[in-house]
Amino acid sequence: MSxxxxxxxxxxxxxxxxxxxxxxxxxxxIPLASFAVAFSLYxxxxxxxxMPAFYDSGVYVASAIDFVSxxxxxxxxxxxxxxxxxxxxxPVGVIGKLLGSHAALVAARWMGVVVAAGVAAAVPxxxxxxxxxxxxxxxxxxxxxxxxxxxxxxxxxxTYCVLLSLIGAGIVLPLFKESLRxxxxxxxxxxxxxxxxxxxxxxxxxxxxxxTAVVLCLLVWRVHQLSRVITGxxxxxxxxxxxxxxxxPSRVIHQVLIDQLMQPGxxxxxxxxxxxxxxLTGFDYTLLQLxxxxxxxxxxxxxxxxxxxxxxxxxxxxEEAFFIFSAVLVTGGLLAAPVWxxxxxxxxxxxxxxxxxxxxxxxxxxxxxxxxxxxxSTATRRxxxxxxxxxxxxxxxxxxxxxxxxxxxxxxxGLNPSELRAISTTIPPSSCVVYAYEYEGVYTNxxxxxxxxxxxxxxxxxxxxxxxxxxxxxPPAFVAEWKSYLARAKYVVLNIPGTPYLPWTTSLTSWxxxxxxxxSPGPGVWxxxxxxx
Numbered sequence: 417m418s419x420x421x422x423x424x425x426x427x428x429x430x431x432x433x434x435x436x437x438x439x440x441x442x443x444x445x446i447p448l449a450s451f452a453v454a455f456s457l458y459x460x461x462x463x464x465x466x467m468p469a470f471y472d473s474g475v476y477v478a479s480a481i482d483f484v485s486x487x488x489x490x491x492x493x494x495x496x497x498x499x500x501x502x503x504x505x506x507p508v509g510v511i512g513k514l515l516g517s518h519a520a521l522v523a524a525r526w527m528g529v530v531v532a533a534g535v536a537a538a539v540p541x542x543x544x545x546x547x548x549x550x551x552x553x554x555x556x557x558x559x560x561x562x563x564x565x566x567x568x569x570x571x572x573x574x575t576y577c578v579l580l581s582l583i584g585a586g587i588v589l590p591l592f593k594e595s596l597r598x599x600x601x602x603x604x605x606x607x608x609x610x611x612x613x614x615x616x617x618x619x620x621x622x623x624x625x626x627x628t629a630v631v632l633c634l635l636v637w638r639v640h641q642l643s644r645v646i647t648g649x650x651x652x653x654x655x656x657x658x659x660x661x662x663x664x665p666s667r668v669i670h671q672v673l674i675d676q677l678m679q680p681g682x683x684x685x686x687x688x689x690x691x692x693x694x695x696l697t698g699f700d701y702t703l704l705q706l707x708x709x710x711x712x713x714x715x716x717x718x719x720x721x722x723x724x725x726x727x728x729x730x731x732x733x734x735e736e737a738f739f740i741f742s743a744v745l746v747t748g749g750l751l752a753a754p755v756w757x758x759x760x761x762x763x764x765x766x767x768x769x770x771x772x773x774x775x776x777x778x779x780x781x782x783x784x785x786x787x788x789x790x791x792x793s794t795a796t797r798r799x800x801x802x803x804x805x806x807x808x809x810x811x812x813x814x815x816x817x818x819x820x821x822x823x824x825x826x827x828x829x830g831l832n833p834s835e836l837r838a839i840s841t842t843i844p845p846s847s848c849v850v851y852a853y854e855y856e857g858v859y860t861n862x863x864x865x866x867x868x869x870x871x872x873x874x875x876x877x878x879x880x881x882x883x884x885x886x887x888x889x890x891p892p893a894f895v896a897e898w899k900s901y902l903a904r905a906k907y908v909v910l911n912i913p914g915t916p917y918l919p920w921t922t923s924l925t926s927w928x929x930x931x932x933x934x935x936s937p938g939p940g941v942w943x944x945x946x947x948x949x
Contacts, residue, residue: 442548442551443544443548443551446540446548446551446552446555447537447538447540447541447551447555448537449555450536450537450539450540450554450555450556450558450559451533451534451536451537451559452533453536453555453556453559453560453812453816454532454533454535454536454537454558454559454560454564454568455529455530455533457559457560457565457568457816457819457820457823458528458529458532458533458564458565458568458569459529459569460820461529461565461568461569461823461827462525462526462529462569464823464824464827465832465833465834466827466828466830466831466832466833467525467569467570467827467830467831468565468566468570468826468827468829468830469566469567469570469572469759469830470570470830470831470853470855471853471855471877472570472571472572472573473521473524473525473570473571473572473855473858474521474853474854474855474856474857474858474859475854475855475874475875475878476501476502476505476524476571477505477508477509477512477517477520477521477524477571477858478517478854478857478858478863478874479493479495479501479502479505479874479875480502480505480506480508480509480512480520480524481508481509481512481513481517481520481863481866482509482866482867482872482874483502483506483509484506484509484510484512484513485509485513485866485867486866486867487866487867487872488660488663489502489660490660490663490664490667490668490671490672491663491664491667492872493872493873493874493875494671494874494875494878494879494882495671495874495875495878496671496672496675496676496875496878496881496882497573497619497620497672497676498617498618498619498620498621498657498672499618499656499657499660500576500615500616500617500618500619500620500656501571501573501576501619501620503618503656504576504619505524505527505571507523508520508523508524508527511523516861517857517858517859517861517863518858518859518860518861520858521858521859524571525569525570525571527571528567528568528569528570528571528572528575529568529569531575531576531579532564532567532568532569532575533559533568534579535558535564535575535578535579535582535766536555536558536559536564537555538579538582538583538586538766539554539555539558539582539766539769539770539773540552540554540555540558540773541586542582542585542586542589542735542738542739542770543735543739543770543773543774545593545733545735546733546735546736546773546774546777547777547781549776549777549780550773550774550776550777551773552808553769553772553773553776553777554769554770554772554773556808556811556812556815557769557772557773557815558765558766558769560812560815560816560818560819561698561765561769561815561819562698562699562700562701562702562818562819562821562822562823563695563698563700563758563759563761563762563765563822564698564762564765564819565819565822565823565826566758566759566761566762566826567759567762572759573619573620574620574622574759574760574762574763575762576616576619576620577616577617577619577620577622577623577763578626578762578763578766580612580613580615580616580619580623581612581613581616581623581626581627582626582766583612584609584610584612584613584616584626584627584630585609585626585629585630585735585738587605587608587609587612588605588606588609588610588630588634588645589630589633589734589735589738591605591606591638591641592633592637592638592734593734603644606641606644606645606648607644607645607647607648608648609630609645609648610644610645610646610647610648610649610650610651610652611648611649611651611652612652613626613627613630613645613648613649613652614648614649614650614651614652614653614654615652615653615656616652617649617652617653618652618653618656618657621672621673621676622746622749622763625742625745625746625749626738626742626745626746626767627649628741628745629737629738629739629741629742629745630645630738631645631646632737632741633734633737633738633741636737637734670882671878671882675878675881675882687756689751690708690711691756692750692751692756692761693711693715693751694706694708694711695756695758695760695761696747696750696761696764696765696768697711697714698761698765699818700758701822701825701826702818702821702822703818703821704818718772721775721776721779722740722771722775724779725774725775725778725779725782726778728778728779728782729778729782735770735774736774738770739767739770739771739774740771742767742770743764743767743768743770743771746763746764746767747764747767747768750763750764831853831855831856831940832940833859834940835938835939835940835941836856836859836860836940836941838936838940838941838943839856839857839860839862839909839941839943840860840861840862841936842907842935842936842943842945843860843862843907843909843943845861845862846865847862847864847906847907848864848865848868848869848870848871848904848905848906848907849862849863849864849870849905849906849907849908849909850864850871850873850901850902850905850907850908850909851873851876851908851909852876852909852910852911852915852917852918853876853909853911853917854873854874854875854876856909856941857909869904870904870905871900871901871904871905873898873901876917876918877917879894880894880917880919887916887919890919890921891919894919895919895921895923895924898918898919898924899924899927902928902931902932903931905946906945906946906949907943907944907945907946908928908932908943908944908946909941909942909943909944910941910942910944911940911941911942912938912942913942928944930947931946931947931948932944932945932946932947933945933947
């Protein structure tokens with residue numbers, strides 16, 4: 417009997433060791449698999465002819481090219497975002513100077529694909545202490561959720577800001593489990609995590625939400641390290657911004673803070689709370705789209721499941737608290753914001769998915785505990801495990817197909833490259849051109865030479881935003897500014913005649929008609945040439 421028990425004990429130990437090895441391996445492979453799936457979907461998007469979310473992509477690539485050419489944002493041209501994205505895209509700007517703006521756009525889009533796929537890997541990696549099930553759920557959802565397609569293959573601030581925020585959390589949160597002695601040895605990591613969060617805010621100010629979530633976690637678990645993280649965040653935000661602030665503090669503060677926080681001209685056209693909640697599900701405009709009534713049921717079930725999971729195990733891990741705090745803060749901020757756009761939902765997706773993933777894992781552990789109390793045959797358990805695995809595969813495949821369907825529909829809202837051929841055929845290289853959409857000049861290698869006397873009207877929308885978005889009655893000084901731009905341009909390219917991106921008044925329209933003639937009428941782009949040049 418004793419020999420049989422020894423054999424059984426040895427077998428159990430070997431199985432336990434094998435199980436730990438499998439879990440350790442899966443902990444590494446799940447984030448890599450999430451990255452691979454997301455990268456494949458987003459890289460496929462680059463093969464599609466039409467590119468959605470193109471406006472911001474043109475602004476950021478053109479800004480990076482100008483920056484490496486010595487043309488400073490905020491001073492030579494309006495830029496209503498922090499300077500972090502310009503610094504990150506500086507290598508792309510160098511490519512643009514050497515090989516042309518189109519090559520820079522291609523490089524920047526590939527960067528966007530890698531960063532967005534990195535987010536899909538970072539979410540399950542942060543949840544590794546919550547178990548393989550939480551990691552798997554987070555990886556599948558984050559890699560395939562359709563709303564990611566609004567930013568995945570474009571150049572958007574959100575992907576960079578979210579990835580940096582998750583990296584910052586990934587540096588700081590594991591330290592919560594360290595002993596006090598280990599904390600002192602790795603004290604530099606508290607600073608480093610804060611610096612990464614600060615630079616995330618230097619890319620997009622929305623980083624304040626996940627950073628506040630980390631601060632709340634510090635207040636609960638490691639209040640004595642709060643000063644290091646906050647000081648690091650201040651350094652990460654201010655040091656990269658300092659060269660721009662010193663050059664023109666009033667312009668930086670006005671364009672980055674005031675213009676972003678105050679957008680009264682857009683608030684009246686913004687979506688309501690119900691529509692925003694629909695977008696936050698990530699399945700808007702797909703076969704899985706919810707009706708208003710089913711949306712409310714979904715929200716109730718989600719909140720109920722989270723509440724039940726917390727009641728079953730009220731002791732929160734730091735990572736779980738981070739995702740809960742971030743989801744509450746980001747969701748509340750987005751629902752209360754004066755303006756809304758579909759891609760805003762992406763910023764909330766990693767945090768909502770993180771909450772859903774660890775909730776699912778907690779409930780599954782509770783169910784497993786109950787099942788173990790019930791006598792089930794080995795065949796029944798194997799069948800249940802097989803059914804769960806098959807369900808995961810079907811779920812992943814379904815979400816991947818929905819993702820492709822979403823992007824195909826979303827891409828139809830973009831700009832088709834065939835519409836831009838008129839720019840290449842009618843405008844010689846190095847000409848002075850003013851665009852309503854700077855993206856058109858970036859794509860066709862017809863940007864105005866940086867540093868020349870040609871006006872740098874890179875962000876026409878941001879310029880309008882900077883003066884209050886009063887399209888009906890634009891400020892006279894703003895109209896005069898645009899008139900001076902048009903007077904110096906040899907060519908003007910509009911998305912439509914009378915585009916709302918320029919401050920058209922009766923006098924400016926009359927002046928424009930007298931000084932410019934249409935040389936290429938649409939569709940897509942209207943090219944005008946100055947009569948006196």
